[in-house]
Amino acid sequence: MDDPAPTSTALPADAASLASRLTSGDRRALARGISLVENGDPIGHELVSGLYPATGDAHLLGITGPPGVGKSSLMGAMVKDLRVARPDDRIGIVSVDPSSPFTEGALLGDRIRLADHFLDRNVFIRSMGTRGHLGGLAEASLQAALLLDAWGADEVFLETVGVGQSEIEIARIADTIVLVLMPGSGDAVQALKAGVMEIPDIIVINKADHPMAKTMHAQVRSILTLDRREWTPPIVETEAVRGEGIEKLWDKIHAHREHMAQDGRFEARRRANLESEVFTLASARALRRLQARVEEDPRLREALDAMHRRELDPLSTTMRLFEEVFSS
Amino acid sequence: MDDPAPTSTALPADAASLASRLTSGDRRALARGISLVENGDPIGHELVSGLYPATGDAHLLGITGPPGVGKSSLMGAMVKDLRVARPDDRIGIVSVDPSSPFTEGALLGDRIRLADHFLDRNVFIRSMGTRGHLGGLAEASLQAALLLDAWGADEVFLETVGVGQSEIEIARIADTIVLVLMPGSGDAVQALKAGVMEIPDIIVINKADHPMAKTMHAQVRSILTLDRREWTPPIVETEAVRGEGIEKLWDKIHAHREHMAQDGRFEARRRANLESEVFTLASARALRRLQARVEEDPRLREALDAMHRRELDPLSTTMRLFEEVFSS
Numbered sequence: 001m002d003d004p005a006p007t008s009t010a011l012p013a014d015a016a017s018l019a020s021r022l023t024s025g026d027r028r029a030l031a032r033g034i035s036l037v038e039n040g041d042p043i044g045h046e047l048v049s050g051l052y053p054a055t056g057d058a059h060l061l062g063i064t065g066p067p068g069v070g071k072s073s074l075m076g077a078m079v080k081d082l083r084v085a086r087p088d089d090r091i092g093i094v095s096v097d098p099s100s101p102f103t104e105g106a107l108l109g110d111r112i113r114l115a116d117h118f119l120d121r122n123v124f125i126r127s128m129g130t131r132g133h134l135g136g137l138a139e140a141s142l143q144a145a146l147l148l149d150a151w152g153a154d155e156v157f158l159e160t161v162g163v164g165q166s167e168i169e170i171a172r173i174a175d176t177i178v179l180v181l182m183p184g185s186g187d188a189v190q191a192l193k194a195g196v197m198e199i200p201d202i203i204v205i206n207k208a209d210h211p212m213a214k215t216m217h218a219q220v221r222s223i224l225t226l227d228r229r230e231w232t233p234p235i236v237e238t239e240a241v242r243g244e245g246i247e248k249l250w251d252k253i254h255a256h257r258e259h260m261a262q263d264g265r266f267e268a269r270r271r272a273n274l275e276s277e278v279f280t281l282a283s284a285r286a287l288r289r290l291q292a293r294v295e296e297d298p299r300l301r302e303a304l305d306a307m308h309r310r311e312l313d314p315l316s317t318t319m320r321l322f323e324e325v326f327s328s
Numbered sequence: 329m330d331d332p333a334p335t336s337t338a339l340p341a342d343a344a345s346l347a348s349r350l351t352s353g354d355r356r357a358l359a360r361g362i363s364l365v366e367n368g369d370p371i372g373h374e375l376v377s378g379l380y381p382a383t384g385d386a387h388l389l390g391i392t393g394p395p396g397v398g399k400s401s402l403m404g405a406m407v408k409d410l411r412v413a414r415p416d417d418r419i420g421i422v423s424v425d426p427s428s429p430f431t432e433g434a435l436l437g438d439r440i441r442l443a444d445h446f447l448d449r450n451v452f453i454r455s456m457g458t459r460g461h462l463g464g465l466a467e468a469s470l471q472a473a474l475l476l477d478a479w480g481a482d483e484v485f486l487e488t489v490g491v492g493q494s495e496i497e498i499a500r501i502a503d504t505i506v507l508v509l510m511p512g513s514g515d516a517v518q519a520l521k522a523g524v525m526e527i528p529d530i531i532v533i534n535k536a537d538h539p540m541a542k543t544m545h546a547q548v549r550s551i552l553t554l555d556r557r558e559w560t561p562p563i564v565e566t567e568a569v570r571g572e573g574i575e576k577l578w579d580k581i582h583a584h585r586e587h588m589a590q591d592g593r594f595e596a597r598r599r600a601n602l603e604s605e606v607f608t609l610a611s612a613r614a615l616r617r618l619q620a621r622v623e624e625d626p627r628l629r630e631a632l633d634a635m636h637r638r639e640l641d642p643l644s645t646t647m648r649l650f651e652e653v654f655s656s
Contacts, residue, residue, distance in 0.1 A: 045643055052641035066515035067522035142642060161524055184514035187394035194395035196489055271636050278632065279618060281646040286614030286654065290607060304606065308599050313380035314470060315373055318609040326614065326654040 015046035022047075022151055023054065025090075027124060030151045034126050037143035048143050051150035058092070058149035061253065062174025062200075063159045069182040070206040073240035075157055079123060081246045082155065088122075092148030095127040095159040096141050096170050124148060136284045141170050142277060173273045175266065176256050178249075180204045181220070183212035193223045201233055201256050204249060208237035231259055286326070293325045300324060343374035350375075350479055351382065353418075355452060358479045362454050365471035376471050379478035386420070386477035389581065390502030390528075391487045397510040398534040401568035403485055407451060409574045410483065416450075420476030420484040423455040424469050424498050452476060464612045469498050470605060501601045503594065504584050506577075508532045509548070511540035521551050529561055529584050532577060536565035559587055614654070621653045628652060 011032055012018060021029035036044030063071050072095070079091055128140055141158060148156045160170045171177055179200035181188050191197035203224075205217055220235055227233070234252045238245035260266040294300045303320045306312040312320070339360055340346060349357035364372030391399050400423070407419055456468055469486060476484045488498045499505055507528035509516050519525040531552075533545055548563055555561070562580045566573035588594040622628045631648050634640040640648070 049641045049644055053638045056638055066518055067524055068518040139643065146641070161522065184512075186512035187515035190394055190396040194489065196395055274635060274642055275632055278635070278642055278646045278649065279615060281643065282618050282650045282653075283611050283615035285646065285650050286618075287607060287611035289654075290610050290614075304603055307602060307606070310381045310384055313377045313474070314602055314606055315467065315609065316377055318606045318613065321606065322610045322613050325610075326617075 013043070015043050015050055018043075018047055019050050019150075022147065023051065025152055027121070027151075030124060030147060031126075033147045034144045037147065038128065038140050044143065048146050048150075052146060055146050055149040058145075058153045058156045059176070059257070060145060060156050060158060060174040062171030062177040063157055063180060064171040064177065064200070065161075065180035065204075066185055066188055067161050069180045069185060070240050071159055071161070071180050074180055074204065074206055074238060074246075075159060077238075077240045077243045077246045078157075078249065080243065081250060083120065083122070085250070086154070089154040090152045091123045092145070092151070092153035092156040093123070093125040093159065094141050094144045094148070094157065095125070096137055097127065097129050097161050124151070124153070136281070138170055138277070138284065139281050142173060142281075145173070173277050175260065175269065176201045176253055178202045178204055178253070180206055181216065182207040183210040183216050185216070189216065189219050189223070192220070199224070199227050199229070199233060201231065202249070202252050203233055203235045204245075205235060205237050206240050208239050208245065213237060231256065290321060290325050294321065297324075341371070343371050343378055346371075346375055347378050347478075350475065351379065353480055355449065355479075358452060358475060359454075361475045362472045365475065366456065366468050372471065376474050376478075380474060383474050383477040386473075386481045386484045387504070387585070388473060388484050388486060388502040390499030390505040391485055391508060392499040392505065392528070393489075393508035393532075394513055394516055395489050397508045397513060398568050399487055399489070399508050402508055402532065402534055402566060402574075403487060405566070405568045405571045405574045406485075406577065408571065409578060411448065411450070413578070414482070417482040418480045419451045420473070420479070420481035421451070421453040421487065422469050422472045422476070422485065423453070423487040424465055425455065425457050425489050452479070452481070464609070466498055466605070466612065467609050470501060470609075473501070501605050503588065503597065504529045504581055506530045506532055506581070508534055509544065510535040511538040511544050513544070517544065517547050517551070520548070527552070527555050527557070527561060529559065530577070530580050531561055531563045532573075533563060533565045534568050536567050536573065541565060559584065618649060618653050622649065625652070 011021070011028060018029050018033055022033055033044065033047050037048060038044075063075060065071055075093060079093070082089060082091060126144060128137060128144070145156050145158060158171055158174055177200040179188070179197075179202070181203065182205065188197065192199065203220055205213055205220070207213065217235055217237065224233055224235070234255075236245055236249045236252055238249060240246070257266075260269065294304065300321055303312060303317050303324075307314055307317040339349070339356060346357050346361055350361055361372060361375050365376060366372075391403060393399055403421060407421070410417060410419060454472060456465060456472070473484050473486060486499055486502055505528040507516075507525075507530070509531065510533065516525065520527065531548055533541055533548070535541065545563055545565065552561055552563070562583075564573055564577045564580055566577060568574070585594075588597065622632065628649055631640060631645050631652075635642055635645040
């Protein structure tokens, strides 16, 4: 259901030619570029590197929440609304499913609900699973978002499934983070209450005609009153499959952007997000190097075996591996 | 509510003396040892390192699940049961709350339910929050579990709050992992269904007299039938505050241990757990070193600033930091 990968004869293979096609709006060059960054191909990195100075204009909208709450339906309805309100805007969607081994076709079931937009030339959708991302999902989704930005997307959706830290990390680079819940999302509400989950910028309660929706709304509101940040996250009730509440959601997103535009908040947040992302990517890189070195170096393997024989404690083993690999 | 930290005059400060007191069952030496590892004190590491050959006999029982499902009540009931069934057994409890900034006193509200056991000399309870762990929570909880093992604990409970990957990572070193849910844990059930959450060894549905408990039981069962591992996780219904279902839960835990004792499964799992833990600790260490170096080295700071000026893309920035810090 994704845009098909272009055939190798149809496109130039070098970063500069791809970049020039991509910035002129060529969807196939974009699709190729995203495939390259997904595969950890150096040309993909060269492409993003060359395009990076031209990025920064797209709004990054993070959509996160537990599985099954209707995130894809919601995005489908949001895109539909945006296509009417701003017909010339380009829209990019990166859907990340940490549970799926499939690179393309992840969230397929959900994505069928986005099917209205598959033939729309101004909307580009790409799903990512866990397989085939040499640099990890965080790296691939960041690079894909930058390519969509360079392609000319005005709005980039970053969708992630889950309620834990590692899933939220992917949405964290977004300028506005929307947490989607539904009646029955008791764990997420408890996690917000207990402070285990960070407070997002906007909370959507989808499937709002469920009898328990009002109760959940009240619960979430009472949690938010304890939050003392400058921005109090609004709660928006939606019924995504019928397109209800979507206009109000966009209003709240724009209100959040206006809030962020003041007093340098937007720049400060982007800086903090990008720095945090760089540290995440670097520590993922450190982990990969460690694992690779243990595979190839019998001395490191022997340190792990000594740990299993209870001769070397785990922290000393860690330190030995760390020093061997990183303090050459 | 934790065991009080011993006064400095009462105990020797060197690792060897602490080790000998700790292995002879001295609770104050144990409390001091855990404080040392929490603070990242080298003496704490020396202590664990010296004691490590004498560890490995304790069973590690991971208790995980969303906030509010009654994990602490459940542990309280399990400890009560175990104290009757095996009065000579020693029990250690490490409660990890990633949302709490408090090192001691985390989960205080929950832990009051464990109060029956605070004066029990065979039960040692320690809570950990996020503050003050130089090596991170994963490192501190592993080291604390090893100290409890060396102290002579037969059973070590490792409790973590949350349903995300990072929380589960802490429980992952356990020999048996119990996921606690309650009616209303819709997100966790969806996460199991979607494969976002790993399947634990045993699933507890607590608050089993809730009208929706049977429905949840059926939902969880239907998810587990899709799991094709050798061990099918049993579902146990409990009513922890009244002590119901606890004996059955212990039976299932013992059944899991008997299963693991066959065909070298137990050894294989412990090896895999420890190796995975070492990689987790090493990459946390890499992250800390990166952050420290960026603080002190203006050239690294300048690379981040170039990224903010859109001159250097995030992945190139990551690679530059990585090479500067780790490929000296």
